[in-house]
Structure formats: structure tokens, C-alpha cells
Amino acid sequence: MKTLENEPDPRFTLANERTxxxxxxxxxxxxxxxxxxxxxxxxxxxxxxxxxxxxxxVSLSALSAAMAYPRWRLIQRALRRAAPLPPPALAPLFGYGVAAVAVLALVLILFRR
Known part of the structure; x- marks a missing residue:
């Protein structure tokens, strides 16, 4: 029985799994x-x-863990259909979130009581 979806190159599947x-x-x-x-x-x-x-x-941690599998599934589906990959919608949130924590911690370190 033939499926409508094609098997992607295993290297892409493994790269998606590593991500x-x-x-x-x-x-x-x-x-x-x-x-x-x-x-x-x-x-x-x-x-x-x-x-x-x-x-x-910890909130960023929970969001990252919760979104890991849905993101993997979306990319795997796109690979099987030879469709464009979905954009990394959460990447800016993580980048800015970690940067905000780093800047706040730096300010607190520099201006300790």
C-alpha cells in the first residue's frame, strides 16, 4: 500500500530529531x-x-519543552511533503527572553546594594 507522503532523506529526519x-x-x-x-x-x-x-x-523552560514535539512534528510533515519548512516562531521569544534575563542580572550585579 503506497502512501501519499514520501519518506524524506534520513539525514534530514535525523537532523530534525537532533533539533x-x-x-x-x-x-x-x-x-x-x-x-x-x-x-x-x-x-x-x-x-x-x-x-x-x-x-x-522556568517559564521559558516549560515553553521550550512543550513546543519541542509539535515543532518536530510540523517539520517532519513538511519534509515528507517536500513543502517549505515552517518558520521558527518561538526563536525570537527565547532569544529576547534569555537576553532580558541576562541584562537584568547584569544590572543587578553591577548595582548591588
Missing amino acids: FLTWLSTSLALSAGGVAMAAVSADVFVPWMRTVLAVIL
């Missing part, structure tokens, strides 16, 4: 960063700012 695993690795790193930020002592950052930074990092 999926990278999204999960990124999620784990963001989660670890959020936990570490929450555990920073009170004399380094003001407590409410530590909480804000930790919540942003």
Missing part, C-alpha cells in the same frame, strides 16, 4: 538556571527580582 533533542536540552538548561536563580542568596539580588528572573527562566 528536537536540542530544544529539550535548552529546556533543561533554562530550568536549571531558574532553580539556580531562585537559590541565589538574598545579599546578591533583591528577593523579588530573583523570583522574577527565576519565573522567566
Whole structure:
């Protein structure tokens, strides 16, 4: 029985799988960063700012983990249909989110009490 979809080159499928695993690795790193930020002592950052930074990092972690499989599935479907790949819609959110955390942490480090 022949399907309408073609099997993509295995290299593309494996590259898509590696990207999926990278999204999960990124999620784990963001989660670890959020936990570490929450555990920073009170004399380094003001407590409410530590909480804000930790919540942003853990939220980005959850979003990354939650969107990894749907993104993999969309790309795999596009590969099978020889269609254009969907744009990385969440990439700007992660880039700007991590940059915002880094800038806020830098400001807090430079202007500690």
C-alpha cells in the first residue's frame, strides 16, 4: 500500500530529531538556571527580582519543552511533503527572553546594594 507522503532523506529526519533533542536540552538548561536563580542568596539580588528572573527562566523552560514535539512534528510533515519548512516562531521569544534575563542580572550585579 503506497502512501501519499514520501519518506524524506534520513539525514534530514535525523537532523530534525537532533533539533528536537536540542530544544529539550535548552529546556533543561533554562530550568536549571531558574532553580539556580531562585537559590541565589538574598545579599546578591533583591528577593523579588530573583523570583522574577527565576519565573522567566522556568517559564521559558516549560515553553521550550512543550513546543519541542509539535515543532518536530510540523517539520517532519513538511519534509515528507517536500513543502517549505515552517518558520521558527518561538526563536525570537527565547532569544529576547534569555537576553532580558541576562541584562537584568547584569544590572543587578553591577548595582548591588
